[in-house]
Amino acid sequence: MRVAILVFPGSNCDRDMMVAVETITGRRPALVWHKDSQMDPVDLIILPGGFSFGDYLRCGALAARAPVVEAMLDHASRGGAVLGVCNGFQILLETGLLPGTLIRNDRLKFVCRSVNLQLQPDLGSPLLSTLNPGHCLTIPIAHNEGNYFAQEDDLEMLKQNGQIAFKYTASTAFGPVNPNGATDDIAGILSANGRVLGMMPHPERAIGNGHPSSDGKLLLRAILQGVA
Amino acid sequence: MEVKINISLKQGVLDPQGRAVESALISLGYSEAKNVRIGKQITLEIEAEDASRAQQRAARMCETLLANTVIEDYSIEVADPS
Numbered sequence: 001m002r003v004a005i006l007v008f009p010g011s012n013c014d015r016d017m018m019v020a021v022e023t024i025t026g027r028r029p030a031l032v033w034h035k036d037s038q039m040d041p042v043d044l045i046i047l048p049g050g051f052s053f054g055d056y057l058r059c060g061a062l063a064a065r066a067p068v069v070e071a072m073l074d075h076a077s078r079g080g081a082v083l084g085v086c087n088g089f090q091i092l093l094e095t096g097l098l099p100g101t102l103i104r105n106d107r108l109k110f111v112c113r114s115v116n117l118q119l120q121p122d123l124g125s126p127l128l129s130t131l132n133p134g135h136c137l138t139i140p141i142a143h144n145e146g147n148y149f150a151q152e153d154d155l156e157m158l159k160q161n162g163q164i165a166f167k168y169t170a171s172t173a174f175g176p177v178n179p180n181g182a183t184d185d186i187a188g189i190l191s192a193n194g195r196v197l198g199m200m201p202h203p204e205r206a207i208g209n210g211h212p213s214s215d216g217k218l219l220l221r222a223i224l225q226g227v228a
Numbered sequence: 229m230e231v232k233i234n235i236s237l238k239q240g241v242l243d244p245q246g247r248a249v250e251s252a253l254i255s256l257g258y259s260e261a262k263n264v265r266i267g268k269q270i271t272l273e274i275e276a277e278d279a280s281r282a283q284q285r286a287a288r289m290c291e292t293l294l295a296n297t298v299i300e301d302y303s304i305e306v307a308d309p310s
Contacts, residue, residue, distance in 0.1 A: 099298075108248055151298065181242070
């Protein structure tokens, strides 16, 4: 299992993700700097959370044009697996690999808390195939721009093809169901081939060991098994 | 050539910031304020042989980086010195 985590100036969840993956696989992922235009072949590329390039212009906009992202796009075009978390999700949308965009939270506040996520049915994605549809996961979010927006035809396509991976779902303990105003409570989406996953919640912050939940570990383990 | 690029949110795209500013204006007594939308302006200089070439290059810049055409429209003004 070879995993690479891309690191941009302002990434701040790269090391947490490295620890999470190493805890599961026993093998330390490679950290790859944004200026590297070549990458050794890997089974999974992860774009971590953070504030790449200070969120200048738009979240993820500058990172999406970094040399290492060209290599990531090559990997994805060959059917390679990619996971983008939070700012990593924003970057994936800015590359156009996934449709839509993430705009400012509807209540204009940075939201940092746990949310409940429901795995959607009929996904057909190898990354999530070991999890039961309807499975509910408790994983934290921490973002200011997590309000998913897509044009009508893109939304329709996501629904028709089973590309909506997770939706925010009822939680009495944490606050409103939808933390940011995202269309249709969307928390994460897949590419048409089911091998690129972008999501706002941070699974690497829910791996047990003092974290409030270990559901992130469950999810990361499923993804790692799915790409193996 | 001096180029001004205006980037605005497309109609129909929620602008939470604009909405908050609108309600602040109304609470200050400007009850006539409506449809507040917040965009951004980017100014730059482009070396080009003529205004139409500068306009063309600026449009390319908008498409590849400066605007997110999923949610944003852009307009370009080139100040032609000639």
